[in-house]
Amino acid sequence: MSQPTMNGNKAPHVPMKNLVGFLLSLILTFAALGLGLAHVMSFGMVMFIILILAVLQIVVQLYFFMHFTESDGPRYHIIGLAIAVFFVICIIGGSIWAMTFNSQAL
Amino acid sequence: MSTAIHKSSHGSVHESPKYKGKVLPLEYTSHEGPLNILGFWIFLATDLILFGCLFATYFVLRTHVDGGVTDKELFDNITSFTAETVILLTSSFTSSLAIFAMRNNNKKRLIGWLIVTVILGLSFVGLELREFIEYYHEGYTMSRSAFLSGFFTLVGTHGCHVSLGIIWMISIITQIARYGIDAINARKTFIISLYWHFLDIVWVFIFSVVYLTGVVS
Numbered sequence: 001m002s003q004p005t006m007n008g009n010k011a012p013h014v015p016m017k018n019l020v021g022f023l024l025s026l027i028l029t030f031a032a033l034g035l036g037l038a039h040v041m042s043f044g045m046v047m048f049i050i051l052i053l054a055v056l057q058i059v060v061q062l063y064f065f066m067h068f069t070e071s072d073g074p075r076y077h078i079i080g081l082a083i084a085v086f087f088v089i090c091i092i093g094g095s096i097w098a099m100t101f102n103s104q105a106l
Numbered sequence: 107m108s109t110a111i112h113k114s115s116h117g118s119v120h121e122s123p124k125y126k127g128k129v130l131p132l133e134y135t136s137h138e139g140p141l142n143i144l145g146f147w148i149f150l151a152t153d154l155i156l157f158g159c160l161f162a163t164y165f166v167l168r169t170h171v172d173g174g175v176t177d178k179e180l181f182d183n184i185t186s187f188t189a190e191t192v193i194l195l196t197s198s199f200t201s202s203l204a205i206f207a208m209r210n211n212n213k214k215r216l217i218g219w220l221i222v223t224v225i226l227g228l229s230f231v232g233l234e235l236r237e238f239i240e241y242y243h244e245g246y247t248m249s250r251s252a253f254l255s256g257f258f259t260l261v262g263t264h265g266c267h268v269s270l271g272i273i274w275m276i277s278i279i280t281q282i283a284r285y286g287i288d289a290i291n292a293r294k295t296f297i298i299s300l301y302w303h304f305l306d307i308v309w310v311f312i313f314s315v316v317y318l319t320g321v322v323s
Contacts, residue, residue, distance in 0.1 A: 015202075015206040018203055025199070026195060032318060036321045039322075050314045054315075065303045066304075072130050081154075084154045091158045091159055096166060
């Protein structure tokens with residue numbers, strides 16, 4: 001009989017999942033930093049890749065650290081977050097899009 | 107062998123509830139636990155919209171420097187903001203280790219990792235304050251240009267969140283020290299860890315969108 005733990009399932013002694021998550025988050029951060037310092041691509045291209053790296057970073061945090069898939073029933077929290085992400089994309093994308101008509105400097 | 111018996115310090119001994127054949131963690135065992143956690147996810151969703159608005163404002167005002175300092179000139183100290191990023195990423199990791207310890211019912215380690223997280227959080231806030239004070243002395247205040255207003259509002263709001271999180275986490279450490287790991291404390295600890303990871307996610311975007319954009323442009 002294995003020892004009962006807080007999550008009732010057999011828990012590993014080494015927090016492998018957490019270590020992998022930490023390593024991935026560091027790699028993603030330094031990849032973004034290295035790309036920013038390298039000055040090898042155009043501004044738009046660099047920003048695009050850096051944003052993709054940031055989105056991957058979110059996935060790492062949600063999956064490896066925040067136990068995103070856990071729930072005691074239907075996963076309503078995922079619906080809530082999805083709506084928020086949709087709003088945020090509309091707000092940020094919409095603001096930038098609308099303001100480019102009004103500003104020479106942007 | 108999939109039923110574990112928990113004795114909660116609030117009285118009852120009960121069999122762990124299950125969902126889809128898996129035993130649920132302690133924070134899901136009380137009636138309110140899962141509801142509180144769902145509620146907190148929804149709070150995070152609304153907080154995300156708050157930060158989204160601040161990011162949109164920053165993006166739009168980024169180039170409006172009114173002849174003053176630009177983002178490229180302001181963020182020339184790469185070590186400073188990279189250190190802040192690594193510290194916050196590490197604190198996110200240590201708070202996940204705290205949850206790992208909690209689910210192994212290891213009170214000592216749980217408190218230990220939470221204390222490490224608080225210390226990392228304090229050093230993050232300290233570094234950020236030092237950065238702000240440095241800017242202030244150079245005359246880069248919030249009222250200097252639209253760009254600086256956007257910058258201080260966005261990064262300052264995040265800093266306030268982290269400071270609040272530190273106070274919150276210290277109060278939870280005292281409660282765990284006093285009452286141990288029960289269903290109520292497990293739920294509280296799980297929620298503060300969600301909050302802490304969320305702040306890390308927001309910071310990753312500040313790092314990318316504010317600081318790195320300044321370096322690249």
